[in-house]
Amino acid sequence: AQSVTQPDIHITVSEGASLELRCNYSYGATPYLFWYVQSPGQGLQLLLKYFSGDTLVQGIKGFEAEFKRSQSSFNLRKPSVHWSDAAEYFCAVGELTGGGNKLTFGTGTQLKVEL
């Protein structure tokens, strides 16, 4: 069965600093990988996705992620964090099933931005 590990429960960065959130996955085949962001009391917003091709993917809000098959990782990065980026971030791997895509999420990383 697939699984996702986000080793950092909480991360604090200063506004303007760079950010990297770690994600490791376990999946037998070529993974479909996603990063979502969740603000308090809200649903999840898709930041970016990797299906195939270029291993560096660009997303919304200035985020990017790099797929590294050898390390089973899909880390999320942003060169300069804004205070509005404070939220919880979830990495997910998709399992294709019956024509659909069942997502398995990590436990999330809570990002705090210091002004």
Added chain:
Amino acid sequence: DTGVSQDPRHKITKRGQNVTFRCDPISEHNRLYWYRQTLGQGPEFLTYFQNEAQLEKSRLLSDRFSAERPKGSFSTLEIQRTEQGDSAMYLCASTPYPSYEQYFGPGTRLTVT
């Protein structure tokens, strides 16, 4: 495109009562998913519909849970005889064919007292 909507946003119920949640997917999205998220955890898959057919159910979905999607449009998730352990955020997501990107609604937060 009005996004995925869920109703109600919050529900407080007493243990043993039945509750029903509704999800309206984005128009023409033929696939619909339900997830449950407890405090401090990521969402966990519950069930999945393609049009009106329920194609997969998680072992998390006990006999007290039932989901429907009549006519392949909105979906309902019913929990019978609620227990305190059912307290969670219930999230709905939809996907257009043939994409695999899931668009999530704001969720329904259930509190069982």
